[in-house]
Amino acid sequence: MTARSALRRYMLVSFLTWLPLGLMAAVMVLLMTDRGLSLTQIGLAVTVFSVVTVSLELPTGGLADVIGRRMVLAASAVFTAAALALMSVSTTFGMFLVTCVIKGVARALSSGPATSWYVDTLHELEGEDADLKPGLARGGALESVAMCAGVLVGGAVPLLVPPGTITPLAVPPLLGAVAAVVLLVVVVFALPEPAHARRSLGSVLREVPSTVVGGIRLAAGGAVLRRLMLAAAASGVLLMTIELLTPGRLAELAGTSERGSLAYAVVAALGYAASATGSAIAPRVARLAGGSARGAAMGAVLCALSVGSLAATAGLDGVPGLVTAGLAYLVMFAGLSVTGLLCLEMQHNAVSAAERTTVTSTSSLSLQAGGVLANSTLGVLAGQAGASAAWWVASGVVLASALLFVAMPRPGVTGSSRVPVLPERSCSG
Known part of the structure; x- marks a missing residue:
């Protein structure tokens, strides 16, 4: 191959x-x-x-x-x-x-x-x-x-x-x-894969917990992975806030639930297209920014600004409101994909093959944990103070997450395992 x-x-x-x-x-x-x-x-x-x-x-x-x-x-x-x-x-x-x-x-x-x-x-x-x-x-x-x-x-x-x-x-x-x-x-x-040694079901079940524990320790103990897990949680907050509040906002702007449903379907499809574009241009963003960490930070800032624009234009009605909401949605997903792709690269460079999928699952868990947090807090906030208040909070969370990529330690190779190697200046994550 x-x-x-x-x-x-x-x-x-x-x-x-x-x-x-x-x-x-x-x-x-x-x-x-x-x-x-x-x-x-x-x-x-x-x-x-x-x-x-x-x-x-x-x-x-x-x-x-x-x-x-x-x-x-x-x-x-x-x-x-x-x-x-x-x-x-x-x-x-x-x-x-x-x-x-x-x-x-x-x-x-x-x-x-x-x-x-x-x-x-x-x-x-x-x-x-x-x-x-x-x-x-x-x-x-x-x-x-x-x-x-x-x-x-x-x-x-x-x-x-x-x-x-x-x-x-x-x-x-x-x-x-x-x-x-x-x-x-x-x-x-x-998908050919190198043959694995034959093992009994019991041996497999006994090895999975130790692999999971090792993955958790690696994610919690390494400066690179610890920062990436926090960034994933911030993305979860953003995604859940958008999923909770955007359909209702578009229905309000469109005038009826039926029109709002159609508007959301179109915007969602365009959002996925923007996400694909963000993933495709992420390597170029990293080159222009001078590294993956800086590129990820730029994507996070772009997300924060787009969600902030949603909050700032929440008072617009009709076509202007639909257009500004749609544009913010597209920019947000493009920025989110840039950050996500570059975080994925940094994550895989920081672990060995033995823990690779476990750490990926830990990142997914962090993303969903951020979503659960947003679901239980920002949804209530939106009900009491309006969608714009929740969007402002989500924007602040994502903007703060950009700081996680400042002076990001670089992963390196030690022996047979890829582990986080700190730069000369100590950087606790």
């Missing part, structure tokens, strides 16, 4: 991993509502998904580091296909809860193994000093392209389904299940 071949396979897997989620996201809430669920029940189902995902992030990351990336990715594809197929036929609250549990397992399993596979393969082909930014940028861009395409197709397909054949809103999840099956085939046949 060549580096170019590995990149093509990584990009394909990245696209197929997120395409089912994009297809589902366009109609998920509408399908639950159509099947008789209340908003409270829908919120509880989404909470169950989040709890399952957070609970399994580290164990599944450790499992991938023990038994291999390909096997865990294949399991994720199986769970995704099962969850979306079940969602399409679910008619009760209990069935949707089961669907969300299975989705949570799939999401946790998919967190990190594909990226870890690509990084390990590139290191094997080109050495430990291989430039990760171009490949990671293309993979991140394809993830965003998949979400953009999925949202647009998933939103349009129900309008094309002949009446009386099948519930139109059930078709996008079924298409997502088919895409997950395609992902399974690609993972099994297109």
Whole structure:
């Protein structure tokens, strides 16, 4: 296998991993509502998904580091296909809860193994000093392209389904299940992995906890990783605030819930396109800024300014309000992708292959923890003081996170393991 071949396979897997989620996201809430669920029940189902995902992030990351990336990715594809197929036929609250549990397992399993596979393969082909930014940028861009395409197709397909054949809103999840099956085939046949020694199930289960504990200690004890985990939490605060408040804001500006739903679908698709653009230009931003840490800081500042503009223009109505909100949304996602991609590169350069997926799961856990914090605080703040107040707070959090990249220690190689190496001036993170 060549580096170019590995990149093509990584990009394909990245696209197929997120395409089912994009297809589902366009109609998920509408399908639950159509099947008789209340908003409270829908919120509880989404909470169950989040709890399952957070609970399994580290164990599944450790499992991938023990038994291999390909096997865990294949399991994720199986769970995704099962969850979306079940969602399409679910008619009760209990069935949707089961669907969300299975989705949570799939999401946790998919967190990190594909990226870890690509990084390990590139290191094997080109050495430990291989430039990760171009490949990671293309993979991140394809993830965003998949979400953009999925949202647009998933939103349009129900309008094309002949009446009386099948519930139109059930078709996008079924298409997502088919895409997950395609992902399974690609993972099994297109992601070769060095053979692992045969181990019993008991030995695997005994090794996963120690791998997880090692990953946590590495993330907490290393100056680079500790800062990156805090940056991920700040991104989680930002994303949850946007997801909570943007739909209502657009509905208010559009005049009706139906128009607001359409406006949000279009803006979300454009946001994913902006995210793909941000991932694609991240290497160039890093070169212009003089390093990945400085480039990540620039992305964070851009995010903070865009969310601040949302808060500052909250009083605008009609078309001016829609335009300013849409532009802020696009700039925010582009900046967020620049920061996220460069953080991902720094993260992978700071760990060895043995802990790679575990640390990636720790980062995902930090992101979701930031989201939970925002959900429990900024949502209440928005209800009492308005959306602009919550956006100002989120903007301040992200702006403060840019300071995490100042004098960032550089990862280096010591022996067989990549560990954080502090510069001459001590820098506690």
